[in-house]
Amino acid sequence: MGNIQVRLPDGKTTEVSSGLKIQELAASLGIDSNVIAAKIDGVAVDLDRALSRDCTLDWISLNSPEGLDILRHSTAHLMAQAVQDLFPGTQVTIGPTIEDGFYYDFKRDRSFTPEEIEKIEACMRELAALNLKVAREEIARESAIELFRRMGEEYKVEILGDIPEETVSLYRQGDWVDLCRGPHVPSTGAIRAFKLTGVAGAYWRGDEKNEMLQRIYGTSWPTEEALREHLRLLEEAKKRDHRRLGRELDLFSFHPLAPASPFFHPKGAFVYNELVSYMRRLYLRYGYQEVITPQIFDVELWRRSGHYDHFKENMYFTRIEEREFGVKPMNCPGHTFIYASKKRSYRDLPLRYADFGRLHRFEKSGVTAGLTRVRSFSQDDAHIFCAPDQIEGEMAALLKMLREVYQTFQFTEMQVKLSTRPDHFIGSLEVWGRAEDSLAQSLKKEGIAYQVNPGDGAFYGPKIDFVVLDALRRGWQLATIQLDFSMPERFDLSYVTPGGTEARPVMIHRAILGSIERFMGILIEHCAGALPVWLAPVQVRVMTVTDEQKEYAQKVFEELKALGWRVELDGRNEKLGYKIREAQVEKIPYAAVIGDREVKEQTISPRRRGGENLKPMCVKDFVEMLKAEVTQALGN
RNA sequence: GCUGGCGUAGCUCAACGGUAGAGCAGCUGAUUUGUAAUCAGCAGGUUGUAGGUUCAACUCCUAUCGCCAGCUCCA
Known part of the structure; x- marks a missing residue:
């Protein structure tokens, strides 16, 4: 047995006799006991392995991944x-x-x-x-x-x-x-x-x-x-679990007689609607038009769309007047009817139809969970009808919008997955290939790194899924962008080109929050229930130290209310500490404390959720501060 | 849907074959209080539901519904 050259992690090379066990070498070098394995030329091996050739050695410590x-x-x-x-x-x-x-x-x-x-x-x-x-x-x-x-x-x-x-x-x-x-x-x-x-x-x-x-x-x-x-x-x-916070903050509940279908209480419904309003404001800027479409359709529609063949197990059906109807699990087929309601020109495209319609999908019992997997929900859903050469521009706009939204909610990290043709699909292989290429191109153009998820696409087209990481670094799939050449075909959609010929539009299915229900659940966990001021169902709670300040506190309360702030008044005969604690537990962003000093100086003493006490200020300054906070969060 | 666990007061939990109890929340009263819980009293449960075993069931058995952890599926 001859000698061999071993290059150590510190860059030095040592000569050992061939056949020496890594363990023995480690012992002679005084390597610490956290080393439990090694790498020979990058390949992980046991410490028991004998060294038999010239190589580069790395230690694998217990503390490394x-x-x-x-x-x-x-x-x-x-x-x-x-x-x-x-x-x-x-x-x-x-x-x-x-x-x-x-x-x-x-x-x-x-x-x-x-x-x-x-x-x-x-x-x-x-x-x-x-x-x-x-x-x-x-x-x-x-x-x-x-x-x-x-x-x-x-x-x-x-x-x-x-x-x-x-x-x-x-x-x-x-x-x-x-x-x-x-x-x-x-x-x-x-x-x-x-x-x-x-x-x-x-x-x-x-x-x-x-x-x-x-x-x-x-x-x-x-x-x-x-x-x-x-x-x-x-x-x-566990403490952040949205199911627990949903109950504690009185946002929503469930009932056994409507399994996997949430009841949003007043505060929860407020948050829900505020999320929808937020998206509506974005739609205005990004050129979307909102539409409202039926809840149930003759199964004929679902046969034509392919849902009857490929999504039936997830649908609810009902029979009336000898006619079978299906409750919509998706909005897309309905939107094709609006598109097809008149002759379309290339000048009309792209058409972006948004729909917050209620969807019902039957989910097997056992897979439902809180708000994150329900049977009744709505999405910030939209379908973009465009000419094939507009796909790229639409994708770029979509990715911009998506980034804006995630920034607003402080989801700073995201992973992107490109899901390709599943086993059950409609349309031709050639069309699928084209669609998959288009999506991959768009991602590359935007410099977005992605993984491929083979066979995970929707039955009508490939999709890009966006997974965000929350504050505890857990991944959640939110947005989805799906490219669809089949649905326009099945519903025989067309537009007139500049040359006067008829052409087939492309449909992009997309949602950014995903389902509002699911998004709300994820957001609650992300912020541990402490919703940002703009989204909090109650923004300020005005509280008195003693009954002496009731009159002034009432005035402050009315003033804030008149200015459109979501405010409550706690004038109960309780100690201030008690009222503060309750406001804190309810995760209300601001407590506005009013004692004799404040009455005298016509101010309020705001306390931030979390414990920060601000200097006394007049209501006007407080409102300016709130406004600035909202503007900052919403970036407009 | 499958495997397992769990369903007791609004919430968190106790009692584990001998006729259900606490804390918090709720209500009433006292207290007038300065940044995370003032004190006292009152009220609240056909123990998820339906059967069964037993002299006796929250407790054991069966079914069913729901919830939870996973599997599979997905927004």
Whole structure:
């Protein structure tokens, strides 16, 4: 065995004898114990791996994203070991890492009870304490198939059947073995801070036609502190849950007799309408015209549009006078009728029809959730009818509008996905290709990075989806832009070109907030219920210190009200601290405190939600301040 | 729809085979109070619904509805 040259992360090169294990090299270099794996020329490997050629070496620390991923994967293995120790006969399937954690799917006749989960967790701690060495082993695929078949692991055998390589790797810890690509932590003792977080059913390979497996979720971290911090964030998210805030702030509620259909209370309805007004103001500037269209249509319409063939499972139907009707799940077909109500010229295009019409979509029970997934909703929906050569300009305008909207709501980050032709589609392949290219071109032109989501388009055309990240960095899909050459065809839409010939317009389906319901839910979580002043159902609460100031407070209240501010008066016989607390809990942006001093000086003392006390000021100055705040937020 | 969990007062939760209890909210009264909770009293529940087991059911069983966590699907 000769010597080899190893280039270390610090740029220095060291000469070691071939066959030296990375671990041994690390020990000799005094590398800290957080290093749990390494990279040879960029490929992640176990510390147990021997160095056999000249290479560049990088350390993978527990604190790096790659290290965390390895830790979590190893924790999934540890869990699988515990499960098979405790419940012989349970088969393992797959156990990948996910954001902040991992899961492992098991084949077992019954599901895991909370008590069993506790037992599994305890068993995992014991196995971790044993600090079992995690050893990699490479064997021929055929031998692996033989091995897992003997062990009764049918799923592993199936997985092995799909692996093209002739050699596969196994990982052993104690007497437990699993098929795995690796790498893993060197020994189970590296797994320090973990918690099993949930159980759920999951279909084998994610297909509901397959048998259901039992999934256990968990999370794993380098330190106890990191684990605690993660659990704290989960608690924080719970506090922001819009379902909880919706009740606490008296915005909306649900009733079992109208499942998945929200009731907006006065304050919630105010916010809802204000969101719609906001979009209407934008429509004025961006050249949209609002239309109102029917709620139910003869199924004939849905047959023509393709919804009957491709969206029927999500629709509500009703029969009357021997005629079958479908409640609209989308506005688009209705808009084609307005388009087709007269002869159109190229001079009319683009035509932008906006519609806040109520939509109903049947969603399988079990998928609905709060405001984010409902059966009755409306969208800031619009359909743009334009000539093919206008697509680009429309897309650019749309992206500008979209950015403006997201900035207003302080969604500073977004991800973009281009979804292509699904299995169920209408129209020709050629037309689909054209539409997909158009969308991709537009994104490139605007310099927007995007991922492709194959097969995720609407049945009538490809789409661009926009996912925003909220304050807790959770992703939410809001906007969608869909390019449609089929609907104009199906409804035989046309316009007269400059040359006097007839041409087919293109339809762009688009929504920026998405559904108003869903957007409201996301916005509530984003701002933790503290809506910006312009959107808050109550903007100011005027409050007295004692009854002495009631008269003046009433005057201030009337004054603000007359100026159009949404204001309430709290003249109750309670301590100021009590009134302040209530206003704070209700997340009202401003409390206007009035005591004897204010009466004497004809001022108010505003207090911002959050605790900031402002100097006493006259009502006029206060109003100017509010105005400036609104203007700043809305940028106009 | 599927897997699992959970439904007790408006809200948060207790009681877990022996005829339902607390805090907050609500109402009444006292208190006139300066930036996140003044005190006292009162009222409020056929324990989601329908069956069943039992001398006895909030508690055990079955069905059903709803909610929650996932799977699948999606705005």
